[in-house]
Amino acid sequence: MKVTILGSGTSTGVPVIGCKCKVCSSTDAKDKRTRPGALLCKDDFNILIDASQELRLQLLNRTDRIDAIMITHAHADHIFGLDDTRVISMRYGIEIPIYCSNETRLEIMDVYSYAFKNTQEGGGKPKFKFHDIKKTDFIGPFAVKSFKVYHGKIKIDAYIIDKLAVVMDASYIEREERELIRKNAENIIINGLRMKPHTTHFSIGESAFLAKSLVKGNSYMVHLSHDISHFELLKMLPERVIPAYDGMEFDA
Ligand SMILES: [Zn+2]
Numbered sequence: 001m002k003v004t005i006l007g008s009g010t011s012t013g014v015p016v017i018g019c020k021c022k023v024c025s026s027t028d029a030k031d032k033r034t035r036p037g038a039l040l041c042k043d044d045f046n047i048l049i050d051a052s053q054e055l056r057l058q059l060l061n062r063t064d065r066i067d068a069i070m071i072t073h074a075h076a077d078h079i080f081g082l083d084d085t086r087v088i089s090m091r092y093g094i095e096i097p098i099y100c101s102n103e104t105r106l107e108i109m110d111v112y113s114y115a116f117k118n119t120q121e122g123g124g125k126p127k128f129k130f131h132d133i134k135k136t137d138f139i140g141p142f143a144v145k146s147f148k149v150y151h152g153k154i155k156i157d158a159y160i161i162d163k164l165a166v167v168m169d170a171s172y173i174e175r176e177e178r179e180l181i182r183k184n185a186e187n188i189i190i191n192g193l194r195m196k197p198h199t200t201h202f203s204i205g206e207s208a209f210l211a212k213s214l215v216k217g218n219s220y221m222v223h224l225s226h227d228i229s230h231f232e233l234l235k236m237l238p239e240r241v242i243p244a245y246d247g248m249e250f251d252a
């Protein structure tokens with residue numbers, strides 16, 4: 001499959017509004033980090049993982065076709081771009097399949113209540129078709145396993161898609177799930193926020209250390225804050241742990 005990192009940033013995005021720090025002022029394009037998202041493509045089938053506030057910008061000049069969306073959890077930086085899918089629904093006359101937990105579905109239905117009310121269409125509304133994410137499933141040509149990880153005190157979804165593990169926003173992974181990744185994944189997309197510890201996200205050190213122990217292939221670090229530049233991360237991270245950047249592509 002071809003993987004595109006659509007957004008490598010944390011919930012604030014980088015640059016952060018009003019921040020004059022070194023990273024926020026950087027002219028390196030790789031230090032411009034939009035909110036989280038990844039696009040997986042195989043046999044012309046596109047899966048979007050998470051729909052950030054910048055979804056429209058992330059999809060422009062990239063694709064106008066999304067065949068399925070997987071939502072890890074319903075925090076703003078992972079779902080506030082879902083309205084942008086309405087142009088895709090209109091163009092192709094489809095409801096967009098969304099794979100998520102029951103809890104996430106209820107939160108999306110709450111946030112996007114207008115999409116489920118019988119009111120005037122106006123400029124159109126997003127059209128979602130929800131599917132419960134199962135432990136093992138096929139989504140188009142992709143073999144998918146889903147499992148839970150801790151994001152602070154809450155449990156959210158993470159996946160193994162073919163041989164790629166995707167852990168977008170975690171702070172802890174239990175032993176059983178770590179084993180599942182070790183057995184089934186070759187590469188991983190995993191979050192690392194900043195140098196200092198954080199209550200709901202892996203720090204950069206935790207992420208790198210864990211990733212090395214989970215997969216033999218590469219790990220791609222996402223959900224990055226303005227704490228550290230792409231260049232500094234490149235110098236610091238061990239072999240096979242790669243700082244992601246917006247628009248980065250790789251095969252997995
Ligand atoms: Zn997040």
Ligand SMILES: [Zn+2]
Nearest residue numbers: 019021024226
């Ligand atoms: Zn900053």
